[in-house]
Amino acid sequence: MRTLFTSLIFILGFSQLNAQQKFTISGSVKDAGNGEEIIGSSILVKELGTGTITNAYGFYSLTLPAGTYHLAYSFVGYATVEKEVQLQSNQKIDIELSVSSVQLEEISIEDKKIETPQDKQISVVKMDVATAKKLPALFGEVDMLKTIQLLPGIQSAGEGNAGFNVRGGANDQNLILLDEATVYNASHLFGFFSVFNPDAVKDLDVYKGGIPAKYGGRLASLIDVRMKDGNSKRFAGTGGLGTISSRLTLESPILKEKGSFIVSGRRTYADVFLKLAPNKDLRDNKLYFYDFNAKGNYRLGEKDRLFVSGYFGRDVLSLAGLFGFDWGNATATLRWNHIYNPKLFSNITAIYSNFDYGIQIDLSETQNFQLVSGIDDYGVKADWSYYPKPNSTIYFGVASVYHKFQPGRFEPIRSTSIFNVSELPKKNAIESSVYYDHKYEFNPRFNIRYGLRLTLFNVIGSTTEYTFSDVNNYDITDTTEYAKGDLIKSYVGPEPRFAASYSLSENASLKASYDHTYQFLHQISNSATTLPTDLWMPSGIHIRPQISDQIAVGYFRNFKKGWEASLEVYHKWMANQIDYRDNADIQFNPVIERELLFGKGWSYGTELLVQKTEGKITGWISYTLAKTMRQVNGINNNDPYPVKNDRRHNISVVGTWQINKRASLSATWVFATGNAITFPGGRYEYDGNILAYYPSRNNYRMPNYHRADISFTLDGKKKEGRKFESSWNFSIYNIYNRANAFSITFREKTDENGNPTGQTEAVKTTLFKIIPSITWNFKF
Known part of the structure; x- marks a missing residue:
């Protein structure tokens, strides 16, 4: 017994010595x-x-x-x-x-x-800014969000549309972060361009699944955008003059090796050319956007560093001073990095985010009013990273965000207006969460990542809530007033996450992931396209949080000469999905909840990506085969129906040819099955009026979408000792002039004399045909 005890002491002592x-x-x-x-x-x-x-x-x-x-x-x-x-x-x-x-x-x-293939996480893509800058773009404006839509599983919501859909999810199910602040509307000019100036972007990661437990609040995807910190070595700048816009970025050290800053601005100038128009009404029109990024950082010592960053952007549309429409985002982030010891790293963050829009009608001294709406976020969060072993990393943290919703305020522009102030009930909510995430490598061939996020969502006053009849929820049976801070409704959302990777060889691996996610904020919109006027609402008494379960399995392989391939399959189940009654009225509606219907949805698909990353010719081919359905009681006779963003096939072909040291040629070709849309199947007469008959929801398809773009970049001659460099980019959007359908409407046919024939015809509207552009880029 004594020998056994002595041996145990020796083993423990040796283990402790080894650990030391x-x-x-x-x-x-x-x-x-x-x-x-x-x-x-x-x-x-x-x-x-x-x-x-x-x-x-x-x-x-x-x-x-x-x-x-x-x-x-x-x-x-x-x-x-x-x-x-x-x-x-x-x-x-x-x-x-x-x-x-x-x-x-x-x-x-x-x-x-x-x-190796094992290094790449399933359903995650890191977008290279330099690659995006070489690809052809509409009006020559490099767009990071348009570029990610060339990847499998991510599809455009349509030409001229701000939204995009990931694995069957709706546009509002994408969480878009800029330096950890939420961006609620990521588009300029009604979706033609994104709010991200590529000259200010350092890193962009796309998560279609396998989302770390640190992130939550959306069902479909995470777009994590990080701004540049600024050049800490020397003063530098980049910029460009394009067909419709110009941009300039400046960066510099603050103190040598202590800190740096970056400022970046961009503006379109269509309104400048309108000033040259001979027609006065046309000269008074305005249509432009601008955005501004700024960031600074400073080292307080070996273990502490401060970051402050912000974004402000605005779109302005005005027609002869009679009608005005403006919208935009603002974000601000303050972060403190601290290294407790070589194994423990922390980041404490304060965040502000805002999105708002305003509509102005000014017809006369008495006929004038404006409508404003928006959302504000005030948040704090703390994240820690612990590195106990080379094969183990632990992440944990807490966060809390106060959401303020302004659904709509109607007010006169001038005191002489005949219109009175009217305001929809404001909404308030506090979203708090705690998470734990562990990445562990059992051996060089097998690793896992598992985590749990727990969210508490409290809806609070002050506001007004309505009670609807159980028989007909259009009838209001009671009204309740809640004072400021009163608890109205609470939801708790546990969100487990899991991902695993197993290497079959040096060049091949299998991967899998599972995500259970909650979404407590919802975008209310029954329009065919995503618009700035779409309304954000919190979960509450009548709107339950959306829930999703997704599993994904993938095979990844590297080949010779820089060729890589991946194949992923996924299946997603969604609960409490929002859809709308027929002819729903959601504009400035104080009881908008009664226009909503709720049901379940599901999506499944296969994603193939083949890419070449080495040599003079690089690029990729992506293909997505997918199906997305929904079933809601009260719609389509309670039968399943395809959602509008259900597109069976999506293909993207992207290529770049580095001709020589100065010249490169890039091209893209995209194809997508047309969106599902509800068309009338006939018409009938009732009480002297002609009415359309709709047999089912989303019963037709828009025409298939396809387009090819091409871009040529020529760098200026580099001179030894000269820091200034420039390049010319020539792009052609939609090179074979395809007339893709933006919308299809119906009208009564007329004869050559303008008389109605009693027949109905479909009319296709097209936004863009062939568009050439030229951009001069520079840096110093």
């Missing part, structure tokens, strides 16, 4: 040219065949037994840096990576990020 011989390497990975921290940079421990990646702030941590190691620091497009480390104590190692000088030849493994 572990030390931590931590630090940051930066761009050698501008000092920007690199997100997602790989750190590989060659002796162990394992490693880690940098977080959203460029920080990494590795805890290893004492010994000698060779670390490889790498990222796509940068030359790999290798470093030998004699690990006998905790060490802080900051690394700078230089952009690879290899431009035309095939990129060798040493000159690109060391990445």
Whole structure:
């Protein structure tokens, strides 16, 4: 017995001694040219065949037994840096990576990020800003959100439409973040362009599934956009002059190695050319947008760093001063990074987000009014990252957001107006959450990520709530007034998440994920396109939170010469999906809840992506085969029906040819099955009026959509010692002049004399045919 006890003490003592011989390497990975921290940079421990990646702030941590190691620091497009480390104590190692000088030849493994199929997370895509800038774009305006719609599982809601749909989800089921602040309307000019200026964007990640527990509040996807921090090495600038807009970005160090800032602005100038019109009414019209990004950061010491960033953008439309329409977003984020020790990293954040719109009608001194609506968010959150071992990373945190909804306020513009002030009941809610997320690698071939997010959603006063009849919910039976801060309704949403990856070989892997998500905010819209006037509403007494369960399985493989392929299948089940009664009235309606119907939905599909990442010719082909259905009592005789964004086939072909050091040619071709739409199946006469007969919901299809674009970029000659560089971009949108349908309406046919014939005809409206554009870009 004594021998057994002595042996146990020896084993425990040896284990403790061994544990004490572990030390931590931590630090940051930066761009050698501008000092920007690199997100997602790989750190590989060659002796162990394992490693880690940098977080959203460029920080990494590795805890290893004492010994000698060779670390490889790498990222796509940068030359790999290798470093030998004699690990006998905790060490802080900051690394700078230089952009690879290899431009035309095939990129060798040493000159690109060391990445295997297992490194790529299922249903997650990191969009490269440089790639997006080379692709053809409408009016030459590079658009990050349009570029991600060339990927499988992400489809455009239509030409000239602000929205996009991910795996059958609605537009409002996409969570779009800019430096952690929610962007509620991510479009300019009714959806022709996005609010993200590519010159100010550092990183953009798209999650179609496998969403970390840190994020919540939407069912379909997460679009996580990070702004640049600013050049900490030297003063620099980028900009461009295009067909309809210009932009300028400036960045500079604040103090050497202490901090930096960036400011970026963009504006269209169609209104400037309208001033030259001979017609006075036309000269008085306005149609433009502008946006402004700013960000600064400052190091308080070795362990602390502050970030402050903001965005402000506005669209303005005015017709001869009689009608006005403006809308826009504003965000502000204050963040404090703190390193407690080499294993524990934290980020404390305060967030503000706003979206609002206004409509003005000014016909005369007495006939004038305006309608304003919007949403404001005030939030705080705290996130921690703990790195106990090289194969284990733990994330945990808390967050709380106060939502203020202004559904609508109707008021006179001038005191002489005959209209009175009228306001819809305001809504208020507090959304609080706590989460735990653990990424664990069992061995170099098998790893998992599991987590749980728990959200408490409280709807509070002051507001007015209505009670509807059980027999006919159009009838109001009672009205209740809630004082400020009164609790009206609470919901609790547990959201488990799981993802796993198994390597079949060095070049192939299998992956799977499961997401259970809640959505407590809803966009109310029964229009054919996504508009700025669409209303945001919280869950409450009459609107339950939307719920989704999604599973996805994927196969990933790398081939020779930079070829890669992935195949994913998914199935999604959705509850409490919102749809609308026939002829629903949602504009300035104080009891909008009675226009809504609720049901279930489901979506499933297959996504194929084949891409080439090396050589003079690069690009990808994506194909999505999918089906999205919905079933709502009170619609379509209670039978299932396709949602309007149900598109069976989506194809994108993207290619870039680097002709030589100065010239490149890019092209895209897209095809999509037409959206589902409700058309009349006949007509009948009732009480002297001709009425349309609709046999079922979404019973027809718009014509199939397809289009090809082409772009040519020519860089200026580079002169030694000269920092100023420029390039010309020539693009043609819709090169074969396809007349794609934006909308289809019906009218009564007339003869050559304008007399009605008693027959009905369909009329197709097209937005864009062939559009050439030219842009001059520069940097210094």
